Amino acid sequence: MDTAELYIGLMSGTSLDAVDAVLLELPPSGNASPRLGHHYSLPYSTSLRSELLQLHKPSDNELERSLLIGNTLSRLYAETVAGLLESAALPPSAIRAIGCHGQTIRHRPELGYTLQLVNSALLAEQCDITVVADFRSRDIAAGGQGAPLVPAFHHAMFGSTLEHRVILNIGGIANLSNLPLQGEVTGWDSGPGNMLMDAWIMQQQGLTYDQHGAWAETGQIIPDLLASLLALPYFGASPPKSCGRDQFHMDWLQQQLIPGSNPADVQRTLLELSAISITDAITGYCGAVDAVYLCGGGAYNTALARRLQQLLGTVRIETTAALGIAPEWVEAAAFAWLARQTMHRSTGNLPAVTGARGPRVLGAIYYN
Incomplete structure (x- = not known):
């Protein structure tokens, strides 16, 4: 043994x-x-x-x-x-x-x-x-x-014969591991997770993160800004793909900003950018998913989790705590x-x- x-x-x-x-x-x-x-x-x-x-x-x-x-x-x-x-x-x-x-x-x-x-x-x-x-x-x-490297571990730790799972890590960058009941494991970086929201609240309020997404929830989505951000070719590229601060940084965001925008509205738009890019990755490439399990610091952004649930409909969303490891x-x-x-x-x-x-x-x- x-x-x-x-x-x-x-x-x-x-x-x-x-x-x-x-x-x-x-x-x-x-x-x-x-x-x-x-x-x-x-x-x-x-x-x-x-x-x-x-x-x-x-x-x-x-x-x-x-x-x-x-x-x-x-x-x-x-x-x-x-x-x-x-x-x-x-x-x-x-x-x-x-x-x-x-x-x-x-x-x-x-x-x-x-x-x-x-x-x-x-x-x-x-x-x-x-x-x-x-x-x-x-x-x-x-x-x-060279990334993401965690899907092999996710498969070893969280793979199931009972449900089609996606393990969604929301750190600075969001990456997902698609663990189907049959077929090969896939995974890639969907785009920003907390990174842009953290950078924006640091610039505006001197805070390192938006706890539970509370500030974002006080704002409204800016449609033109959201469309400009989503126009980045990375979002339309097929996996395999990976990203980081080389693509998603404050200089890039500042180039897209609309002068005079309410800071809270920008934060809400950045939350929507993360939510939509994650949802598009899941619905576009993962097939019929039974459950999404959140990990990383963004698992505690309750505003983001609620928005993902709205966008994903009947797909069950929990954290990896339900599978035995805290996010x-x-x-x-x-x-x-x-x-x-x-x-x-x-x-x-x-x-x-x-x-x-x-x-x-x-x-x-x-x-x-």
């Missing part, structure tokens, strides 16, 4: 809000379901978030600044791992490996590259644990998008699972999702 192994997953997503860590118990062969253990999170400081946002576009001395911030992030990742191990009362030697996504600051698969900041060697040194990182590059080298821990758990795949020389990508030429073992290993 296989002996279960413990992996830690680390995730810091496009929302730039925190580092999330989870402990996942995984059988080496993959013949049993993963089991979530302890979890831990540390927030980003305002200064770190600001520095990372500045690096998303060309700037002075960005090479050195990126490397230095990579070191800062790695120390924060290590601190998060230490907090997780303390809460679980486990020594570093109990962990087979850490799966670390790193912080994305560029994602340009059409140019053949992606960049996630982390000093993996430093992280391995500080944690005294083997680290697996750089998950996206091999898929891109094989002609894929905020799903992505970190996915990278623990991906680390297990790497350590056992098992493939981690799904070519139907990323468009790669075939299945590939992902990630670079920094052995302890």
Whole structure:
């Protein structure tokens, strides 16, 4: 019988809000379901978030600044791992490996590259644990998008023989995994999730996010602005596809804004943009779906969830808590699972999702 192994997953997503860590118990062969253990999170400081946002576009001395911030992030990742191990009362030697996504600051698969900041060697040194990182590059080298990488985990964790499920992760970017009863798993980035709403409320009110979508609900949709935003060719492109801040950023939004618009109306329009692009992705490419399960921070945006329910009609909408994992821990758990795949020389990508030429073992290993 296989002996279960413990992996830690680390995730810091496009929302730039925190580092999330989870402990996942995984059988080496993959013949049993993963089991979530302890979890831990540390927030980003305002200064770190600001520095990372500045690096998303060309700037002075960005090479050195990126490397230095990579070191800062790695120390924060290590601190998060230490907090997780303390809460679980486990020594570093109990962990087979850490799966670390790193912080994305560029994602340009059409140019053949992606960049996630982390000093993996430093992280391995500080944690005294083997680290697996750089998950996206091999898929891109094989002609894929390098993203999303979570659908394989979603299938392993949430696949069902009873209902056709879509797992919808609403982070800064929204991505979905289509888990049909028959046929292959598919998945892609539908477009912005929280990213534009977070950026707009930060500019207007100095807040990092619109809690429950409450501010958006005070506004009205601006039809011309919504039409202008939806005209971006990305929305009409067929999957496989992936996106990030390279497409959806404040400069792009400012170019579309109608002078004199009420700020709350802009926020409501941005919520509608997320809702419509997500709905179009599901109804256009997923077939007859029984249920949509929300994860990521956007799962707690009740205004967005209500709007999705209105648009999707009879499709049941719940969060992944109904499937055993709270929404905020799903992505970190996915990278623990991906680390297990790497350590056992098992493939981690799904070519139907990323468009790669075939299945590939992902990630670079920094052995302890």
